[in-house]
Amino acid sequence: MTTTLIVFTDLDGTLLDHFDYAFTDAEAALFSLKTLAIPCVLNTSKTYAELLELRLALRHKDPFIIENGAAVYIPANSPLVNIHDLERRGDFYVQSFGPKRQHLIELSQSMKSRYDFISYHDLSTEQLMEHTGLDYQTAELSLQRDFTEPLIWNDSNAALERLRHELAAQGIKAQKGGRFVHLMGAQCDKAVAMNWLKQAYQDTFHEDLKSMALGDGENDVGMICEADIPVVVRSPVHVPPEIPGRYDVWITDSYGPKGWSEAINKALVNEGFI
Template sequence: MKKVIFTDLDGTLLDRFSYSYNQALEAISLLHNKEIPIVFCSAKTRAEQEVYREELNIEDPFIVENGGAIFIPRDYFLFPFNHHKATKDYLVIELGIPHRKVRKVLKRIKNEVGCHITGFRDMSVEEVARDTGLDLKFAALAKQREYDETFKIEDTQEKIELALAKIEEAGLSYIRGGRYYAAISGNDKGKATEILIGLFRRKLNKMETIGIGDSQNDLSMLKAVDVPVLVQKLDNHWEEINLASIYKVEGVGPQGWSKAIKELIGG
């Protein structure tokens, strides 16, 4: 039976701090040899993901900005399907609203509440690099957001809670990761995964889908696949995820990712 891999990036395929995928290279070669698609499903931007796709010789569709959009290489699916726009390289299915609209809402809330909201777009490349641990190249790519805005709120707890409540009142939602939040509207990793699974079924007929993640933010993707896999976090524990069928693999980040592929796909 054909298989398709859906994977998170940070803390899963990529090391949480060094962003290295070296420990997963052998498993990626195994997937290439068996012609098994590797679909990125991540908070990272299109620009960031394109670098990893090129470096790892991956030519499959990918899901950006927490399910903000699906980028499908032209001629990948040789049948017509609904999409929202076409670029030189991709057919794009959009679930999220444009970045500029998210920014507009955040700016209004910042003024209403009188709090200090700072988005990636407000920061220099150097500031993003210093805050995130990304190098300057990837910090610049992380700023190129199209369907969400990464931001931080530096203020009293009362103002932080008020700003977050107003974000939801405005019809947006937010995801928290460390110091930062992602403001989104319509972005859905699970729905994006389901859409792609439907397209792959039209292409491959019978198939099995495997999803690999490390955190609660991956839950909707993991719920959408046949075999959900959880790798360990830095202190060698698995995040608490309410999913009965979850396959927990030992190994942090790319080490666990590699082990999962070898166990589920075989040599």
Template sequence: MSRLLISTDLDGTLLDHHSYSAAAAEPALQQLRQRRIPWVLNTSKTLAELEPLRRQLDNSHPFVVENGAALYIPVASPLAPDLATDPTGNYRCKVFGPSRRRILLALEPLSRRYRFTGFSALSPERLAEMTGLAPGQAGLAMARQFTEPLIWEDSRGALQDFASELSLLNFQVQRGGRFTHVMGHCDKADAMTWLAEQYRALWGEPVTCMALGDSHNDIGMLKRADLAVLVRSPTHRPPEIPGRTDLVLTAEPGPAGWNSAVLAALQQLGLGT
């Protein structure tokens, strides 16, 4: 038998793009909770954002922040006991990417040749206005440790040149649902794969990875998953996922599509009601 592990994006996938609600996914979430199937939040959000959100979603599993830059495992978990504990004492942490400070140092000279605005230049009020988040939530979104999201204000060609210059400095550019993210050479797929190995060691059984996402920054995760679900977006066309002829594209957007896809997978794997 193979055990199921779910790795899911949040904004536009499990959370509605406009309201940030997961209510439409609750039937599938209840099934996962009842069957104790780990559903790992794998997102561009920060640690500060995810702590209250995990409580709201009743999620106690490991989680991945800032597009795969770091993975946090609750200290009570038996997974990866040799990892160092983070400064809060609440988690063990596996870091995959460089610090945000290094990224900001690399971006400073580029800001004179390309047009963009980074989170470091925004106020919580301005970010709240742009995203629909409450100002307090926007402040949590700005508490980044490993990445710098940008509002790209230059041409598409300039973005390619910008990405090439950053690549020479060992950084990469990823497009998300709302922002362009500058980060190290790691992604959601690396964190998902590493965590699957930890579960495989813990369970002593094969692991089937199911990934769900809606944006360009989910492509790596969707390419590497055993079961890949591209959740339809109300705001942008689905990105191409090279090499995946078995990809599932949901009929409904956001959490409604997420719900249908997860329930269908549970049935397919003989885990549904």
């Protein structure tokens, strides 16, 4: 059985620069993956609407995972088997793992009197631009969510733990990302979506796949922990997250897309691709 590689990557602060969302330093490594026919799966907190635009800029043709593992989108022309029974959305088949956003909005509104946060649903485009540095068009796309509801968390860490406990009883979790706390279904996770898609590749190509996961934040810990090649991309704004039970984690020397490229190139050498 042939062994090959599949890359799963976070975007903000990882493939994209934390401050200006540029990916210039990653372009050469992205081209290497494409040349070697190594799938590069975007595994992000971003929305479907955001990914449609970003994939054009990245010239991305592979499947992608949105809203912290809430759903996998597979291009309709993909050779992956057993996808045609999935929900169809435009040019993609969709495997979802959690409830729709409206349920999460209603839940967050019911908790506003007990916790100090601002819900994404309550933000105008201009307010989101102020919080994130996104331009107007990208901020509008970010507000078009399907499966998750981000919160700007202004309360204590202790209060966040109480919220998590309260939500768990309702099958919902609160996951902390780079800028927001994301409400989502308990089964929505970057690692769950990663493993589901990896299995789809294995079922189709009958190859022994080695997964590589790259991320910089708490919401990336699960997928990094379960990857064959775990990579933490160094951030300019916070310390590297701990990856429990893994003592083989690569922590990049450089920040963001430059560090991402370092890790990709190292993996390609180590795995004998170049």
